[in-house]
Amino acid sequence: MLSANTRSAARPGEALLNRAEPQQSVAIVDSLEVTFHRNRQRLPALRGVSLEVNAGEILGLVGESGSGKSVTGMALLGLLPRTAEVRGSAVVQGTDMVAATENARREARRQHLGAIFQDPMTSLDPTMTIGRQISEAATSKDAALELLRSVGVPDPERRLKAYPHQLSGGLRQRVMIAMAIASQPSLIIADEPTTALDVSVQAQILELLSELRTRLGTSMIFVTHDLAVAAQIADRIAVMYAGRIAEIGTAEQVFSEPRHPYSQGLLRSRVSLRTDRERPLATLSGEPPLLHDLPTGCPFAPRCEHALQACEEELPRLRPVAASTTKATSLTACIRAEELDQIDHEEAASWGPVATELAGYGNPRDLPLVMDNVHKSFTVEKRFRHRRTLKALRGVSLRLERGESVALVGESGSGKSTLLRVAVGLTHPDDGEVRIGEGEPPQIVFQDAGASMTPWLTIGTLLEERVSSASRADRRTFAEQALELVGLDVSIAKAKPRELSGGQRQRAAIARAIVKPPALLLCDEPTSALDVSLAANALNLIGSLRRRLGMSVLFVTHDLAAARLVGDRIAVMYLGRIVEIGPADEVISDPLHPYTKSLIASMPGAQRREAPTDGEVPSAIDVPAGCSFRARCNRAVSCCATDDPTLVAVSATQRSVACHNPVSS
Amino acid sequence: MVRFIAGRLASVIGVLLVLSFVMLLLQRYTPADPVRAKLGANANPELVAQERARLGYDDPLPLQYVRYVSDLASGDLQESLRTRRPVAEDIGDFLPATAELGAVALLFALFLGTILGIASSARSRGSGVLRVVLVAGSSVPVFLLVLLSLLLFYRQLGWLPATGRTGLRDAPDGPTRFLLIDSLIAGRPDAFFDAAHHLVLPSICLAIGPAVAIGRVLRGGILDTLELDYTRTARSLGMSERSVVLRHSLRNAIGPTLSIAGLQVGLMFAGIVVVESIVAWPGIGLYTVQSIPRLDFPAIAGVTLI
Amino acid sequence: GASASEDADAPVDQGSPDKILNVAFVGDMQVPDPDIFYEVEGNLVVTSAYEGLVRYVPDSAEIEPALAESWTVSDDGLTYTFALRPDVSFPSGATMDADTWITSFQRRIDVEGAPSYMLADVVETAAPDPLTFVVTLGSPVSAFLDYMAAPYGPKAVDPTVLESEDGGDLAQSYLASNSAGTGPYQISRFELGQGYELTANPTYWDGEPYFTAIDISIVPDVTTQRLMLENGELDMILHGLPVADVESFRSNPDFQVIQFPVLLKTAISANPNKGMFEDPAARAALQTVFDKAALTEQVYRDQASISTQIYPAGVLPAGLAADAPEVDSSALEALIAALPDGERTIDMAYSDDEGGTLPRLAEIVAAQLGELGAEVTVRPIPIAQVFDLVNDPLSGPDLLLWTFNPDAAEPDGWIRIFMNSEGPVNFLQCSVPEADALMDQGLAAVDEASIEQFYAEAGSAIVDSGCYVTIADLQDVVVARAGITGFVHQLPTPYTVRLKDLREE
Amino acid sequence: MSVTLQEAATELSATDSLRSFWSRLERIWAGARANVGTSVIVIFSIAALGAPLIAPHPPDAIVGEPFLTPLSSGALLGTDDVGRDMLTRILFGMQSSWLSALVVIASGVLVGGIIGLIAGAAGGLVDSVLMRITDTFLALPGPVLAIAVVAALGPSLRNTLVAVAVVWWPLYARVVRAQIRELAARPHVEAAQLAGASRLRILTHHLLPGAGPVAIVAATLDVSALILTLASLSFLGLGAPAPAPELGAMSARGLPYLLEFWWIPVLPSVAIFCLAVIANLAGDAIRDREAQR
């Protein structure tokens, strides 16, 4: 069992459970129902949600996409679109944000509420300076400066005059937070405030939020789809499913001993640094129900392995269920919550060996990919000033063995996608060499499967395009085979991308890549846009396909846990460089590069031995001389400032590292 | 910056070169005799031949072109066949009136369009009526619109003057040749109000079409931005819907709107020509209209190049 | 003030004795330089600012004294002696004398403007004494005195101004926006596109004009002009009002409609070089097709008279050079019926200058021909292209509908330019050698009777060619505010009344 | 026996294909109905084409006295200054105005679309050269060029349309290019490239269809602007010459009659008004529908 409670900040009362003392609560949501209408269909987004937020408490709201987390948040802010049909109440400090007049709600927002949203770039007006935007919340310039200082924005005077695009993602999110706390609100709605951020920045922001909570005593509803993140910051967690609360309890209890089969499934399909690499991930089968076509009974029943006849007949109510080990009581909406402990979970069979009959090879002795000292720069035009070069790749060398899977990790902007694009020839390197094995050219599975498919063409057309030289009938067979391989129904060939669910879309994208299996499959964060359960499915699918078809895989991700799971080896990138590469488990358990080490430390739910790294990835335009990580490194030595370390093999291991002062185990 | 300007300049010069060539071709292959039109029916053939030679109409085309372009380079647009004055000078005389009318019309268009855009995106009261009035107004041929407005506001109500830029004989003819500005410079409020009074009808008639286009783009832009995250941020800070629209949506929707407005300036010209000839506005449109039947090519070419 | 402007913003100085007459042009006039100006719109300005040696008696082809008190012509028709009026001076103070005329004639020749053709045969000018001006021609020109009386004829131009404003271009730039004549008015403001202002010449030899100033604005749209007239912003409209609008003013007691005969003729030319009317029989048949009376009534109501002569009415005595056939459309109908399919097309064009009536007339004519079985298409030709037709009649239309005016109230200026084989505006190139010879004889003739005789015969020869169907003689129609009187009009000056004679009750 | 079987089979397939034909028709109809804007335009185009069938007289025929007021017997909307039936001429005028607008817009969309597509897809030098050219044309004051062209070539509806078409396409080139650029930046183009699609196929299958909707929206919203521009040009004597029943020209030529015989200029303008409003509404409807997607 992981311990979620590793924060140094004390919780304001261990006794806080699912029910707060009435006088202490800052917000009470009661039987909230929200229905949208689209295309003459009713979409019940919330179906009777009740919860309370106590003073000074952080309530985590967890669930898959579409489960109603944001709608709950927006209802509390009183910002649901006018077209929404709302019943029930959402009272914040005495104002019912459902029924009150527009003016009253606005007043409540101004005085009692703050909000932080997912994407700090789009959440700030691009045409206004930070100063002007903050002044909409703060009373004076001094107050604005003070606010910026309190959220840890360095050099606030200068930042006041900056425009949002001139700030890094982390700083922008800090500005958002400053605006949210400007009025000293009693409740902050934070809707996935760290989802768009890199792990290290995410860790910093989480730190800041809990620090602010202790400092200001503000309550917070923290929306996230990552159970681990919620467990790390929240006091209590509510798990939502299809517009209802499936389970609500203390963070520790929900994270370590969930009672609802859905919470359990979520937890199990979550990839962590300890997940068993030898076998497929446990997954939740199926996908969340469509809102316009909800089952009458328990919405989770169709996906639930424990479902009974009764589950399908009646909506289960939230009821207290005691947890066996933590002795905590949670409210769970499952009629079989107590029995579930007794049921054993079958472990999946371990992966088979990688196929030896290698796919897509012209010459069986070819290596699928060899990159040697590849450089790639982009010129970015700065208006009215001289052009500047952005060094996206700064001398990358990488070899993939046949059938091997390498995971490429790194924070945003480190050059991962560029590396992939150079590898398949979509971009030409400025310098260095790229060699690809003969035969079927490599294919990429993109991050956003929807965007990678031409919206107005059918899946069938897109698949058949891969084999355009074949006869019509053959093309069809190829396409159908591919669909079967990824576990999709053949009828999907007639659908257009937007008619598919997210999971189906990602499968179709994978099917497109393997209509003719290439020797090398490149995956650019194929799971980062997917929900936990779908991501697990996709990881399993890629894992099994590459083994069955004998493909080599270069798997790009910013999630170390996924990297460890997929990659035989892990390569860590920083500012256009591979700074460390080695066998997956070794890199994770025994990182050599300080950057790798800090990445691991930043992982949510990690047992943190040291604080996450300060600062953010510097701009690839002005790469500092010497080691590019130097400024953030706590092991920097004098030669780091002048000598740029190169990737050197560590003797007697399969590992290489680019560091003057590597972490010694 | 220098590069940018140089590039723009190069493209403008390219445009002028191509355009002047096209103009010359048109002029050359027109089945018409502008010299005869200029000299009149009774002019004897020698005189016509002489005049043709003087104007260089008999020279080979490339030579004419080179001459035209070199004249152009020195700011010379040849002489109008009709007014017998240098076209550049004519344009200098006529352009300010048009520019003033166009500028005021554009301001009206922006103003009306902005109101329309904001009102119809915020669905505020009266926006429907405004929209119907403007869309209806913009769907009537502009010549009829002007005449009907004249019938109403000039003949029936007597509120607005019918023709010209000013009713004053001693209107200031100051440095900018924009009556509104000149009368302010000259400290003549009476002249200012008189000029404004004369501007109202033609400029509003001109503005309606562009206003609807602007309003439509602006509405789209505002509706788009209202869906955006930063307007949600503003609302979450307790801003009223109106200040959200005014402070955030409008700012961000205004960019594409202005570029539409820019395009409208080009489209407005046909309207300007029509309106000027109806309300006798002494501008470039009137000048053009008069040049057409006489095939005064230097004049038409000059206007086109401007 | 005479201006009844209701424009509240325009301060009308009630106390001053200014009497301002407001009129409008539909477009800018050409330059008001008397030696260049050669258009219809603008006659009002030039004939008010400048005067010639002689002028026409109102509504007549008779010539009466102007700056010359009297004149004599030598028997050989080569020498003209003008006795000048002694009391005439220019606004600059310079007096008008024979030297004035020598410089004025010379200037006209040197400027080489369109109207310089009138002096093409002058070989010598002389001033035996200050009040005697002698012109000697190389060969007799029977129309010469008419040239002197014509609106575009030579005018007295102030020699002192010509000298001080010479500017190397014979003062052309100066006279492009100023005047230097002896007329009752001077140009005091000339702004293209905006308007012109004439102010009374206080030293005018024939008494001060009643109106102290004439304000001419440029209002291209006649409907706008009409609104302005109704609102009192204009005192009169000199041309361009639709026929029906004139009729409605006629019944309005606040306004008056005055009509004058004028040398302005509407006719159809048939193209003898191509198409259906290459056949003389078809041309002859065409001449009898139209019921001119009905056409005139339909298009012009009573604002025109039926054309009965090939010349504009008033140039020759009635009955001469007659063009008044019996109406009979059967001949053309039969001819058309006999034509093979595909050759019954008629391409009819009209000169697109006047706007108002020609398109309508064209459409009616086209409809009538259509009823005879022809397939008629109608198109306008811009005026500049009409002038180009001469160069290539084969590309021209089968029928051309036009309205034009001669420069003077004499026959030669009409028949020679429009109908001579060499005529610069013989649009469809109809050549009648017999008529050419007759008009040459007419120009060279000296006595009144034989001149008339030659031109009458030339005209008849033209009529016989069948190339022309004259339709109507238009009238000048002036709509003015009731109360204005003293309308005086000369035959060859359309759209113009004598400003000096206007008064107000 | 076998013969009858075969017959049955053919019959079956015949009804089958009939059924599929019907279902296809139904689908087309449903699509058109959903697509209010497009269907209005289609209906109008059909009505315009059908003018000769609906109109009571030939367009140039003189049917009675000139200047008959509307609601006179024999001339529902009165007669014009020559005595032709106003109703007939307005119907024919709608035809010519509507079709003119469609022709100019179609040619504009075609030319602009191709140029925008090439520029947007090619990028780089080709793009900047093509866009310079486009901007050049865009910078031309359209009406003035029309004036110059028509002044040179003579007034005829065709010349006017040519002149207007010359300056009308750049807008679409811009719109299409912008859209193509946006699409080209989407991963789906690279995905298609990797999937082995040829350049041409990428152009025609993966880029072009995406630019269709914006071009169509722009085009429908332009119909009214175009009809009004043509009317303005007619006022300046640059439109269809005299007898041609073209709404703008009829209204402009009848303008001097405004005060005496109002219906001669006003009724054609009312028709223009209707066309413009319909085109506007259709454009708005299509745009809103596109926006909803």
Ligand SMILES: Nc1ncnc2c1ncn2[C@@H]1O[C@H](COP(=O)(O)OP(=O)(O)OP(=O)(O)O)[C@@H](O)[C@H]1O
């Ligand atoms: N304005 C709206 N109109 C129609 N449907 C809406 C609207 N807003 C939300 N929904 C629907 O309500 C459901 C719940 O949406 P919500 O945004 O709360 O999901 P979420 O849990 O926040 O998911 P995510 O993780 O994707 O943000 C979704 O199915 C969504 O499509």
Ligand SMILES: Nc1ncnc2c1ncn2[C@@H]1O[C@H](COP(=O)(O)OP(=O)(O)OP(=O)(O)O)[C@@H](O)[C@H]1O
């Ligand atoms: N076409 C381009 N033009 C200019 N800059 C580019 C281009 N493509 C990538 N870059 C820049 O190169 C750097 C590396 O980009 P890349 O997309 O490879 O990063 P990444 O590691 O994939 O990041 P992410 O996790 O955000 O996808 C970034 O700073 C990016 O802005």
Ligand SMILES: [Mg+2]
């Ligand atoms: Mg959400």
Ligand SMILES: [Mg+2]
């Ligand atoms: Mg990337």
